[in-house]
Amino acid sequence: MTRPPGRDAPIVISCGEPSGIGPEVAVAAWRALGADMALLWIGDPAHLPAGTPVRVIGDVKDAHGPCPDALPVLARDFGGATVPGRPDTRHAQGVIDAIADGVALVTSGHARAICTAPIHKAALQNGAGFAHPGHTEYLATLAGGVPVVMMLACDALRVVPATIHIPLSAVPSALTAQGLRDTLRITHAALIRDFGIAGPRIAVAGLNPHAGEDGKMGSEERDLIAPVLAALRAEGMDLTGPLPADTMFHASARARYDVAVCMYHDQALIPIKTIDFAGGVNVTLGLPFVRTSPDHGTAFDIAGRGVADATSMIAALRMAARMADARDARSIGASDARISDKMIR
Numbered sequence: 001m002t003r004p005p006g007r008d009a010p011i012v013i014s015c016g017e018p019s020g021i022g023p024e025v026a027v028a029a030w031r032a033l034g035a036d037m038a039l040l041w042i043g044d045p046a047h048l049p050a051g052t053p054v055r056v057i058g059d060v061k062d063a064h065g066p067c068p069d070a071l072p073v074l075a076r077d078f079g080g081a082t083v084p085g086r087p088d089t090r091h092a093q094g095v096i097d098a099i100a101d102g103v104a105l106v107t108s109g110h111a112r113a114i115c116t117a118p119i120h121k122a123a124l125q126n127g128a129g130f131a132h133p134g135h136t137e138y139l140a141t142l143a144g145g146v147p148v149v150m151m152l153a154c155d156a157l158r159v160v161p162a163t164i165h166i167p168l169s170a171v172p173s174a175l176t177a178q179g180l181r182d183t184l185r186i187t188h189a190a191l192i193r194d195f196g197i198a199g200p201r202i203a204v205a206g207l208n209p210h211a212g213e214d215g216k217m218g219s220e221e222r223d224l225i226a227p228v229l230a231a232l233r234a235e236g237m238d239l240t241g242p243l244p245a246d247t248m249f250h251a252s253a254r255a256r257y258d259v260a261v262c263m264y265h266d267q268a269l270i271p272i273k274t275i276d277f278a279g280g281v282n283v284t285l286g287l288p289f290v291r292t293s294p295d296h297g298t299a300f301d302i303a304g305r306g307v308a309d310a311t312s313m314i315a316a317l318r319m320a321a322r323m324a325d326a327r328d329a330r331s332i333g334a335s336d337a338r339i340s341d342k343m344i345r
């Protein structure tokens, strides 16, 4: 990463699947935040809701600073209009490129963060042979193959699935000590660096009912999870678990931790989407840049009707800005420290 781009630089929004609700929630979020925050949408302007005022940007420097009168757009031609709810294979490569272009802007220091609108994974696989199960894995590849962690966060809860987009039947064999250690270490470091939590309290779910009931209902807790937790506790991490997953998400249980690390996708996502579907944010931890996303998908059933709730997209943009601020503050702090170090010598 080059030096931080400054608070005037935009947060880029990749268009996501154009036949889903991505374009409309992006426009609604710009209407809500555009007076206070620099934003830059990457995609085909023909896919924006009719009547959206657009400012096509030639040079990303022209997207610095808030632009409340028109949505700044880095225009791409995806080769055709879109029909709500019907992904078009011709658009798939453009959707993928918008993500890569957004990441390039952030890593080159021209943008502060990327906020990705939802993609339809199958549409990208069918249309462009997209080899990744989701953004999370694609972004890890774009960042050079770094290990990453998916976290979903709302005001009441943060959750991390230790395995992500794999069939349920593949979960037990995909859970490894190394993978779990990486997940816990990345989560711990990110809560300190990006969320300002000095000593993160991490609760870890078991895999099986009743966290295995002393090995009577499964052995992963005893043989895999507990030893990993013991080793990381010895390094100073504040970990509880493995806990029975069914009793760790009610309000008084949630008050005892800062993040719940779960063993598979739905164990983590069902509680947060139940507690706050509208306000949840998906954030990728471990990347060298800031990436957030709304917690919902393409919602084909309501796309193009103007009824999609943009609360999650707005929350995702706000979280991206806060995370970028936190990273800026640390990097400015670090360079100040280097300067004062030199002065002392």
Ligand SMILES: NC(=O)C1=CN([C@@H]2O[C@H](COP(=O)(O)OP(=O)(O)OC[C@H]3O[C@@H](n4cnc5c(N)ncnc54)[C@H](O)[C@@H]3O)[C@@H](O)[C@H]2O)C=CC1
Pocket: 021, 025, 117, 118, 119, 120, 121, 122, 135, 282, 293, 294, 295, 296, 297, 298, 299, 300, 301, 302, 307, 308, 309, 310, 312
């Ligand atoms: N970050 C991403 O790119 C994500 C992509 N997806 C993808 O989206 C596609 C559809 O996934 P689903 O499981 O159907 O989930 P979904 O979130 O698209 O839809 C589930 C239900 O919630 C409603 N809904 C979703 N967002 C809404 C909003 N903002 N306002 C009002 N109602 C909303 C939908 O109308 C639907 O009834 C899949 O291909 C999935 O992979 C799903 C989650 C995240």
Ligand SMILES: NCC(=O)COP(=O)(O)O
Pocket: 119, 133, 134, 135, 136, 137, 269, 282, 293
């Ligand atoms: N269920 C969460 C989800 O699908 C988000 O995936 P990603 O595209 O952010 O990796």
